[in-house]
Amino acid sequence: MLASVRGPALAVVTLPLSILLFTLSLVAIVLLPVGIGVVALPPVQHALRRYANQRRRLVRAWGGLEVPEPYRPWPRRLSGGVVGQVERCVLLLKDPATWRDIAWLPVDMTAGFVTAFLPPLLPLNHQLTKRMLEPTREMLLARRVEQLYETRHDAVDSSAAELRRIERDLHDGAQARLVAMGMSLGAIEALVERDPARAKEMIAQARENSAEALTELRDLVRGIHPPVLAERGLPDALRALALRMPAPVEADIELPGRFEEPVETAVYFAVSELLTNAAKHSGASRVWLDVLYARSAPGGPAIRVTVTDDGKGGASLDGGSGLHGVRRRLAQFDGVLALSSPAGGPTMITLEVPADPLDDAGTAG
Template sequence: MTDERPRAAVQTHELMLALVRGPALAVVTLPLSILLFVLSVVSLALLPIGVGVVTFPPVQRALRRYANQRRRLVHRWGGIEVPEPYRPWPRERGGGVVGWVEQCVWLLKDPATWRDISWLPADMTAGFTTALLPPMLPLNHQLTARMLEPTREMLLSRRVAELYETRHDAVDSSAAELRRIERDLHDGAQARLVAMGMSLGTIEALVERDPAKAKALIAQARENSAEALTELRDLVRGIHPPVLAERGLPDALRALALRMQIPVEADIDLPGRFDEPVETAVYFAVSEVLTNAAKHAEPSRVWLDVLYAEDTPDAGAVRVTVTDDGKGGASLDAGSGLRGVQRRLAQFDGVLALDSPADGPTMVTLEVPAQPT
């Protein structure tokens, strides 16, 4: 008897919640579902004359926001998690905004678009009816989850689209890195080596006629050679820091923290070495985040925390948290340094999360799947 009373109380509480939530859900969602369905159908009908090209993308954006809100509601009220099935939104090379036609074609090719549109009539009819009947509200949640959850084909399609995007990002990053190396060589070490060669030619002509002048030019050539060597070392360090190759990611990150112009408190706990591409990606991501913080946030102190997390879907990841006490207001808009870091990490299935209120503090979290070697 004592076990039945709490259970009955819980059931009564759930029924009372359903009495309130169900009618409210029905009243709010019915007009929204009807409106979005009508707008979607009208936009599709107007595609042949060109009007739908302009109206279809914003209507589908609104529909996706509405569907995502219903997914969150199903999770909050029904305890059923419904992942988003959408492919990554298209973008122009370089981070620009795509045109209306490309947006429209992208949406028409995405199976999730048609799944959302087909869900609306079911939500208007069966969804509305089950929402009005309190005992049927969990059927309502199951119906919404079943129609809005991604199918296996949709998950595979989204994964292919993500891999396509990250492949382009990898090609762009490699090309940009090659251009940087060529520019640094041309403007730095190469120019000094050319000047040194010209000085040696002049020295050869002056060594007998004007030994003092030749001696001065030799000293200048020696100085140029030392500066060229320093620039070459800096260039190599920018490609792959020697400390990273020799001593691993923890020591490389500690050395990076010590070189910063602002105080950085580093707490690094990693089990060992990782694959070289992963270590390089994490190192340069942390370098960019620290540099970005020092340049824009004007902090008095930065905290760098690095650990190996085993509680991830990929069964292990390097997790980095960079926190500063600066002015905040950082963003992941296209063109920002953090957006570039996010794109580069995506090549390794890594993610970047940002929390930066207007008055600070700013917290940047990086996570890259990895296994100790």
């Protein structure tokens, strides 16, 4: 009964839209050589993508079929004005999904229109839509290559930034203290015969400087790879991290053992960033940290972390936020980050990093 209502309604609504978008797409493409199409094509194709995405959602809701978006991601930055318009047009024309959307429209306005009016054939319309609007194997492979290219650049940028941080910390901290110690020792050598009392004072000061330099070096090493993480593993390292937070953190951590060192390090510093953000910016009175090993995660076995706080909410994944940086670093390990933070709270951040526990031989299982 429901299908007999849905089908005709879908046909009546979508037929004029499909005809309109198909006509506008053809006109924009034809007018590309004279420049008008460069201006017209991007808004027409954006409207077509919204229309196609709505049909993907309907296929999922009515037919129970998942139809992933096939579109290539937009670059992080696009130029403005005429240059930006040309860039958008070129990117759309190079994306195979653009042409698949256009090819789908005449099929939808013919075969799709007919099957929508016949309830027994409506599932066939869903299958047809799925086949034409889902990404092909070649498109998925191309997207994966682009993702790997992007994450490789992110990894290089992160490594360069980390090296600059280490160099700056060494230059401004331990190195400066060691230079001062060297100068002090030279002065002590000159004073030891004629002013022993002053020489003793300077020796004591040099001893304090050496202790401070050693502390700074230890802190620097801890920032690269925390000793507790290397010695006791990720669960104990995360519990120790939770204890150091100014806001109370209730930690529930269940992991089967050790994981590869880069994965443990990535998860540790991601959790550190999330807990620090919750303590500094959310105004939370309590934070909950849940860490488990999800064997049946959609992308395969993974470490799943959820950080929840009772703060004011309103967190964002915008380009300038710390969460955006966490997501970029996790992407180097095929990790993902999801955020729910309505105004007024609470905030819930979930991340997953694909991982397998190490066996007794130290290899991933």
